[in-house]
Amino acid sequence: xxxxxxxxxxxxxxxxxxxxxxxxxxxxxxxxxxxxxxxxxxxxxxxxxxxxxxxxxxxxxxxxxxxxxxxxxxxxxxxxxxxxxxxxxxxxxxxxxxxxxxxxxxxxxxxxxxxxxxxxxxxxxxxxxxxxxxxxxxxxxxxxxxxxxxxxxxxxxxxxxxxxxxxxxxxxxxxxxxxxxxxxxxxxxxxxxxxxxxxxxxxxxxxxxxxxxxxxxxxxxxxxxxxxxxxxxxxxxxxxxxxxxxxxxxxxxxxxxxxxxxxxxxxxxxxxxxxxxxxxxxxxxxxxxxxxxxxxxxxxxxxxxxxxxxxxxxxxxxxxxxxxxxxxxxxxxxxxxxxxxxxxxxxxxxxxxxxxxxxxxxxxxxxxxxxxxxxxxxxxxxxxxxxxxxxxxxxxxxxxxxxxxxxxxxxxxxxxxxxxxxxxxxxxxxxxxxxxxxxxxxxxxxxxxxxxxxxxxxxxxxxxxxxxxxxxxxxxxxxxxxxxxxxxxxxxxxxxxxxxxxxxxxxxxxxxxxxxxxxxxxxxxxxxxxxxxx
Ligand code: ADP
Numbered sequence: 001x002x003x004x005x006x007x008x009x010x011x012x013x014x015x016x017x018x019x020x021x022x023x024x025x026x027x028x029x030x031x032x033x034x035x036x037x038x039x040x041x042x043x044x045x046x047x048x049x050x051x052x053x054x055x056x057x058x059x060x061x062x063x064x065x066x067x068x069x070x071x072x073x074x075x076x077x078x079x080x081x082x083x084x085x086x087x088x089x090x091x092x093x094x095x096x097x098x099x100x101x102x103x104x105x106x107x108x109x110x111x112x113x114x115x116x117x118x119x120x121x122x123x124x125x126x127x128x129x130x131x132x133x134x135x136x137x138x139x140x141x142x143x144x145x146x147x148x149x150x151x152x153x154x155x156x157x158x159x160x161x162x163x164x165x166x167x168x169x170x171x172x173x174x175x176x177x178x179x180x181x182x183x184x185x186x187x188x189x190x191x192x193x194x195x196x197x198x199x200x201x202x203x204x205x206x207x208x209x210x211x212x213x214x215x216x217x218x219x220x221x222x223x224x225x226x227x228x229x230x231x232x233x234x235x236x237x238x239x240x241x242x243x244x245x246x247x248x249x250x251x252x253x254x255x256x257x258x259x260x261x262x263x264x265x266x267x268x269x270x271x272x273x274x275x276x277x278x279x280x281x282x283x284x285x286x287x288x289x290x291x292x293x294x295x296x297x298x299x300x301x302x303x304x305x306x307x308x309x310x311x312x313x314x315x316x317x318x319x320x321x322x323x324x325x326x327x328x329x330x331x332x333x334x335x336x337x338x339x340x341x342x343x344x345x346x347x348x349x350x351x352x353x354x355x356x357x358x359x360x361x362x363x364x365x366x367x368x369x370x371x372x373x374x375x376x377x378x379x380x381x382x383x384x385x386x387x388x389x390x391x392x393x394x395x396x397x398x399x400x401x402x403x404x405x406x407x408x409x410x411x412x413x414x415x416x417x418x419x420x421x422x423x424x425x426x427x428x429x430x431x432x433x434x435x436x437x438x439x440x441x442x443x444x445x446x447x448x449x450x451x452x453x454x455x456x457x458x459x460x461x462x463x464x465x466x467x468x469x470x471x472x473x474x475x476x477x478x479x480x481x482x483x484x485x486x487x488x489x490x491x492x493x494x495x496x497x498x499x500x501x502x503x504x505x506x507x508x509x510x511x512x513x514x515x516x517x518x519x520x521x522x523x524x525x526x527x528x529x530x531x532x533x534x
Contacts (some may be wrong), residue, residue, distance in 0.1 A: 014049045021054035023320035029335040054317045062290045074295045076287035080315035082140035084110045089282040104275045105311045106168040135169035146226035151217040174303045177242020178211040182225045185299040192287040194498040197488040205250035209233040275486045337482030390481040
């Protein structure tokens, strides 16, 4: 037992600590799981196991964290979540590792520093004969919920303040029934040293509630997909073409919609995962060490009509409010799965304090407690994981090398089955899509392929039916907890490159190899399909 662990930890109920900013759904899920809420008056200041709040923690709070305690934020992560800082970091990565690799974010100018560059770019485009005139979006660097946003095409309409960014406006979004949407992808980083990234296989699709119209840039309900805006729109409650009521779908419904139009949803999902990894790599080396903490990010991704995913921003403390039944469906399970992820699997921490945290008996207590005294729901993600049949691409050398012991992550197509029937009752009629996404070419029929995350080898040879084993800095992290699927490290080489520091160059090389492989697969599949069509 760790020296500073309270004696009799096993007999103590697990305690969570909140403040006035802690989302209600977090509190209710934790209570449901049999946890007790920390009471400052009654309990000792160290008598809690999980502290979840919306704002960040002070460094002193991080350094005084005990082995049996977890914090839901990590120092240094706001570098990703401030729009100006994100732009700077991604630009730097582009310069270091190739701009083409980092072209998943629209060209961005940080004001006022980049004002002259922006003006030069704007007027150069205007003077180039035949060039299409871009649309631009101006956003406060540190705001949220669509506040203070301006979309313009003409320079005379451009107004900005300090701490704004100007970004190329994606003017060809993929429309469903004429409505714009973007994806909220949940990403949990359980460790930066070594880097360990899980992407949630379910999520939200947030719709604008008026039809997309470039002729009216002032209409926030047509151009901004924030639900905080759209839930107060006049069309929110109406049945909208292709979309239905409200302004949200589950991610699985969206992928199912794409599949019905012959889109290779798995390829799109892999591209999204690559965006996530490349983005987190931009800050990972500079994030200070901190033990016993994790970070849940909300990635906002817009898909254009060519099915290219664009990163719009990364959210710190993504909204966990329950505005509609789609929110309830996605966010409650999300919290359950986070708890499973951090308690059943342990955090993968490097270094002295980290080892203490992950090897300390306190986590084992947490695990026993979580598995023992809880309702059936708690056991589900762990005990009843379905082991799907594996379908490899023949030329996947990583797979060839892999010991086939880790369960395959469910692709969106399987997930859909898991949630169907529980979906938002407003949206439950799966009407045949009325409007087809504007696709340039026919995509390959959907096939079950190895999702990105499950390329990880199972080093310890354990499967999900074995009892939970706490990860340490030397072993591969678990590949799945509920709907969380490990996307980094994704093979032997990246596992190595994530130990003892982070070898970003090596990781990027592995990502590129994977991308090239995927690209040749897609080309081959297309050739095969067009031969069949012929
Ligand atoms: P906020 O933090 O205020 O929500 P976002 O960057 O997420 O700011 O932008 C709000 C909304 O504006 C997005 O959800 C999206 O609908 C739209 N948007 C933002 N940037 C772009 C862009 N570059 N192109 C197209 N739409 C955008």
